[in-house]
Amino acid sequence: LGGNYFCGWINFDTISGAIVIPIFIFSLIGNILLVCLPFIYEKMKNATNLFILNLACSDLVFTFTLPFWAVYYLHHWVFGDFLFKLVTAANFLGLYSSIILLTATTVDRFITVVLNTWPGSQLKRERCAIAACAAAWVISIGASVSDAVKVQVEIYWDNRSSCEAISDSSDVNLGYYLQVSLLFLLPFAIIVFCFSAILKTVLQASNRKRYRTIVVMFCINVAFLVCWGPYNILLFIRAFYKPRGCYAEERMFIAHSIFRILAFSHCCMNPLLYMLSQKLRRHLLQLLRCQNAQKKSTDRRVGQNTSVIQNVAFIAQNSAVILELPSK
Known part of the structure; x- marks a missing residue:
């Protein structure tokens, strides 16, 4: 996961840490x-909203790591084993749950658009969505x-900690890559x-109302595959190819660092892509307008209170002047 390799003057671990923030x-x-947004403006029983929420x-979950x-x-790793x-x-929970949920969402769209069997039983669709999630x-x-059990923290002679796999045996690697194959x-x-x-089906249909929803889901799936695909492919390559020499190891590490950052960036892609949906954009604008309205209302009340205080102070000052006038 780390290594502090340099390419010329470039430290890729430092760059990775700076980009992750x-x-x-x-x-x-x-x-x-x-x-x-779905909690505030939508019914959470809707199957699509359930998938979005999950x-x-x-x-x-992935972001918090x-x-x-x-x-x-x-x-270096300072948090313990x-x-x-x-x-x-x-x-790994964020990675695996994302791909399984995206698959479930795509299957839901497939049944709705291609097989056209869900509309007659909306309740059944909602229950299936809950079960799938x-x-x-x-x-x-x-x-x-299972993946977490196979790793540990190694402490070296200079008291620096590194994250390593417990075993590099062929059985452990075979189990890991079999798991990645099934879950990716x-x-x-x-x-x-x-x-x-x-x-x-959509291109052959005369009614294109669902076209935008399909485009959004297509972009979300493509983003996941573009972000996580190169990283997982590189893991497979590393299972069968061992670089020989410092130059080959450095190139492998550079590719691993770049693909790792690309994979990490996926967690902020979905919110951007979901904003292609008119409904979610409308909800976001409503939320921003409510906040702006509340701010203006607060400013208005503060201004009114300030005006009242100023008027009271002015009246009190005039009254004091009148009381101080000498009587004839």
Whole structure:
């Protein structure tokens, strides 16, 4: 996860730590808004809103791990072994739950648009969405705990701590890559199949009202694959290819650092992409207008109170002058 490799004068760990900090800030603000807006303006029983809420929660779980990684890349791991396992579990929990929830959302769109069987039973769709979200979290928690058990903190002679896998045996690596295959490649294949059928159906239909929703979901899935795809592909390459020589190791580390930052940036992508939805943009504008209205109302009341105080002071001053006038 770290290594402090240099390319010329560039320290990629330092750059990674510096970039992770703004990613954390943008992701925290965006996903909190994405959680709050459906609660304020929408019914949470809606299946689409349930998926949006769970995806935002998944991104928030991942987001909360970013400050720890920033400290690690800028300095070294100073939080101990237990917290490293906890942060690792949360990191993989955010990754696995995101891909499973995106797959469930895509399948939901596939059934709605292509098979056209949900509209007759909205309650059934909502119950299936709840079950899919619950299953996504259960599977993700189990897989992330399995990953967290396999890592530990190593302390070197200069008292610097590094995060390492407990074992590099072929059995451990085989289990890990099998898990990644089931929780990344299989969902990827399902998403590609479903969206191919969805796009074909939408392009052939005369009614294009659902077109914008499909575009939003398509962009969200593409963003996930673009951000996490190169990182996971590189992990597979590293399983079968061992770089020889300092130059090859440095190039591998540079690629790993770049793809890692690209993967980390995904947690702030979903809020931006969901703003393509007119409904969510309208809710956000309503929220901002309410805040502006409250601020103006507060300023108006403060101004009125100030005017009253000034008038009272002026009247009191005039009264004092009148009382001081000598009587004839």
